Amino acid sequence: MIVQAIRSAVFYVFFFVHTFILAIIIGLMSRLTPNQKSAGWRLAQYWNGSNLFFLRWIVGIRTQVSGTENIPDGGCIIGSKHQSDWDIFAMLPHVGHPAFIAKKELLDIPLFGWAARWMDTISVDRKKGKDALPAMTREARGALERGRRVIIFPEGTRRAPLDTPAYRSGIVRMYLAMNVPVVPVALTSGLYWGRNSLVLWPGTARAKFLEPIMPGLSGEVFSKTLIARIEAETNAMVLEDARQGLARPISPGLRARIDALEAQAGNQA
Template identity: 60%
Template sequence: MPIKSAVQAVRTAVFYLVFLGQTVILAIIAGTIGILAGRTRLGWAVARYWCWSNVQFLRGLTGMGTHVEGEENIPPGGCIIASKHQSDWDIFAIFPHTGRPAYIAKKELMRIPFFGWAARSLDCIEVDRQKGAEAIPEMLAQAKAAIDRGCRIVIYPEGTRKAPLAPPEYRQGIVRLYSELNVPVVPVALNSGLYWGRNSLVIWPGVARARFLPPIEPGLAPDVFTERLKAAIEPESTRLSLEAIDAGYDRPMSPALQARVDAARQA
């Protein structure tokens, strides 16, 4: 392994130790608060600190910076925030800009002691992905209740983290939410996977960027909405990725990523 990569791997290991260590501690605190008092300002303060501190640790320990823009595109009141998902960074980078978010979270996370209790106290919505389409009615009921409490629903339309510039695979959950809740949808484009990829052992230096895009109005036909959503998120995410690479991408590029970059440039 080249010296530069080895040094970055050590920096990443230190970050993971700090990140996971404080996550456990804060989950115990927030989970206990959630069990004893339910949804409170103190629980939300713990969550906001977790997000803020992770951004600071990333920058200081790995050199991965954060830039989020377009917050003015989030309308007042209830809405759905539909974000590209490439990294764990997406969770705590978007959180501070969403008011009172209700994240769609997989059932497995909600079953973790303390962490799951904390998540429930922060309006998270549980979805059992193993049930497939059968899980959607329960998710919709929870989402409607969250909107009534003044939340904004945060969902990753592809359901899992994707590699940067990989072909999109949007699921039906976002379409059902859009159709049933009758609120605007704010697309979010980002390029975080360039620096912190799925199951990556190394987090690379650079500035991860996310951009809230103009909202999509409610009331469109499902197929029209889906195309509008893809047409907003995908080209802008590609643009953010290519701009970052052209500005000087300070990491080894795998053959798979290089192939996707070449294909994106040709397209």
């Protein structure tokens, strides 16, 4: 535990210092050389790859991504489970130059927010609730028209593994308005880098792009299909990882949820 806590502290130092320096560089570039977005994007890719490197070699978190063949050519929406900052790092190498949807508070940070907006990040003001959806939808439509894949976390925030799902309506509004496929993503990252956790645990964090949901469904059917696919696959992946053994301590709550999944799997066998 102590050794892993030290490794985690070293990672956080590298992560925050590295992010701070690159936010200054890219943020200033967005103001001083706004037409050099390709150079800024290369720096963003470097930042992403460096964080995966730090995670692998400092704290022992490996990265495994599968199902990329399910990402269609051209514009689409990618709706991902969200358990950790790792989720962004894992998806980014496989989705071209995407447009992430992020909370407005992040984009209001000087320099970092400038850099994020320059890299096509879409702002959503969660304080406005459903009133924020029209502006978010307009920005997302513009990103799709520019050939971007729009990435949204439908629950709006990071959630612990096997926590009760809490999907919001934003992705449903986007699906109905955009007429493009939605690619669900299941993942297990919260088992290794938990929400607000000071200690990161070694292991292989996994993400899986699932079969796309094609346009044309009603909002209700789409929502049920999206949630069912993401939750079923995420639960199966978390159970697989738990069966193989986890380095992290398992809380009573997580143990109870894993045991419930085991019982459900046994009943279906």
